[in-house]
Amino acid sequence: MTDDAPALPRRFYKTASLSERDGGSGVALDSRTLRTPGGAVFVAPTRALAELCAAEWEAQGDFIVPASMPISQLAFATLDWTAKNRDQLADYVKGFGETDLCCHRADFPVDLVAAQAAVWDPVVRWAAEELNVSLPVVTGIVAARVDEETIARLRAHASALDDFHLTALSQATGLAGSALIGFAFVRRALSPEAAFEAAAFDNLWSLKRWGEDEEARVRLDRQRAEFEAIARYLGALQ
Numbered sequence: 019m020t021d022d023a024p025a026l027p028r029r030f031y032k033t034a035s036l037s038e039r040d041g042g043s044g045v046a047l048d049s050r051t052l053r054t055p056g057g058a059v060f061v062a063p064t065r066a067l068a069e070l071c072a073a074e075w076e077a078q079g080d081f082i083v084p085a086s087m088p089i090s091q092l093a094f095a096t097l098d099w100t101a102k103n104r105d106q107l108a109d110y111v112k113g114f115g116e117t118d119l120c121c122h123r124a125d126f127p128v129d130l131v132a133a134q135a136a137v138w139d140p141v142v143r144w145a146a147e148e149l150n151v152s153l154p155v156v157t158g159i160v161a162a163r164v165d166e167e168t169i170a171r172l173r174a175h176a177s178a179l180d181d182f183h184l185t186a187l188s189q190a191t192g193l194a195g196s197a198l199i200g201f202a203f204v205r206r207a208l209s210p211e212a213a214f215e216a217a218a219f220d221n222l223w224s225l226k227r228w229g230e231d232e233e234a235r236v237r238l239d240r241q242r243a244e245f246e247a248i249a250r251y252l253g254a255l256q
Contacts, residue, residue, distance in 0.1 A: 026081040034075035036068055043068035045075060056098035063182060067093060067254040088247035089254070096185040104177065107188045112173035114197035116161040118153055119217065121198075125157040130223060137219050144207055145198045149175055153198065172197060179204075182255055186248050193217060193244055203245070210249035214242045 031047035038044070042061040045052040045068055052060040052075070062068040067089070074087035084091060100107060120138040124130050146152040151172050156162045176197075179187060183204060191200030194217035203213040215222065218238055225234060 026083055029078050029080055029082055031075075034072045036065070036072050045072045047075060054094040054098045056094075058097045060093065060097065062093060062254075063180075064255055066256075067182075067251070070250065070254050088244070089251050092185055092189065092248065092251045093182075095189075096182050100181045100185045100188075104181070104184060107184055108173050108176040110188055111176040111191050111197050111200065112169055114191055114195070114200075115151075115153060115164045115169045115172050117195075118162075118198055119194060119196035121153045121155045121162055122159060123155060123157050133223060134219065137216050141196075141198050141202055141208070141216060144202055148205070148207070149201060151175070151198075175201065183252070186252050186255075190245070190248055193241060193248075203248070204252065206252075210245040211242075214245045217241065217245070 031050065033048060034052075035046050036043055037046040037051070039059070039061050042063050043065045044059065044061050052071075054060055060068075060071070062071065070089045071087075071093055074090050078086070120141045123134050123138070142153065142155060149171065151168055153164060153168065154162045176184060176187060187200050187204045190203045190213065191197050194200055194203075194213065196217065199208065199213055199216050202208040203210070208216065218241055221234060221238060225231060225238075
C-alpha cells in the first residue's frame, strides 16, 4: 500500500453469518446488521445470495478490502443505486445500440475479419431471434444507424428486469462494451468464459498474433474474473 492510498478499515467483527429478515435474507456481523455504504439495511432476495455475501465478509482478514468482495459490491450497487436509477441504467444499456462491440468489425486482415465473424455473428443472431433486436453490422468505429424502434426494444428488455438482474446486465454490458453480450450472458446463452472471450476477442487475438504483454494479460485476467463474479451473483439469484 502506498502512502497516499486510502486506508482500509480494520475488521471490527469476529464472525459474519446469515440472518433472516422480512422480505429476504441478511447478514449479521456479530450482533450488527450489515448495511450498504448508502446506509440501507442489506436484504438479499435469496438465501443463496446472502450466503455468498456472508462468506465474503467472513473471509476478510485484519482489514476489510471491498475489492475482494465482488458479490457484496454488486448487491450493494443494486440497493444503493439501481433501485433509485432504473431509467438511467436502462438508458445506459440502450446507448450501446449504436456502438455495440459485436457489430463493429475490422475490414482487414482477412483472418481477423473471419475470426470476429465466427465469435460475434452467433451473438448477433441470438439477439435477433431471442430479443427481436437486429443491430446492423458495420466496419470501422463510426456509430451505426439504428432505428428508434430497435433501440426502444433494447431499452424495454433492460427495463423489464428486476433491480438485481438489471445491475448484472449493466455491469456485464459495460464490461463487454456490448449490450448483446450483456443480455446473452444474463440470460445464460453465454457462459462466463464465452462472454469473456467474446468481449475480449480483439485483445486476445492481438496477444495470440503478436505475443504476450504482461499489462494486457493482467487486464484480461481482471476482466475474466469480473465475468465470473457476475455469473456467481446471477446464479445465487435463481
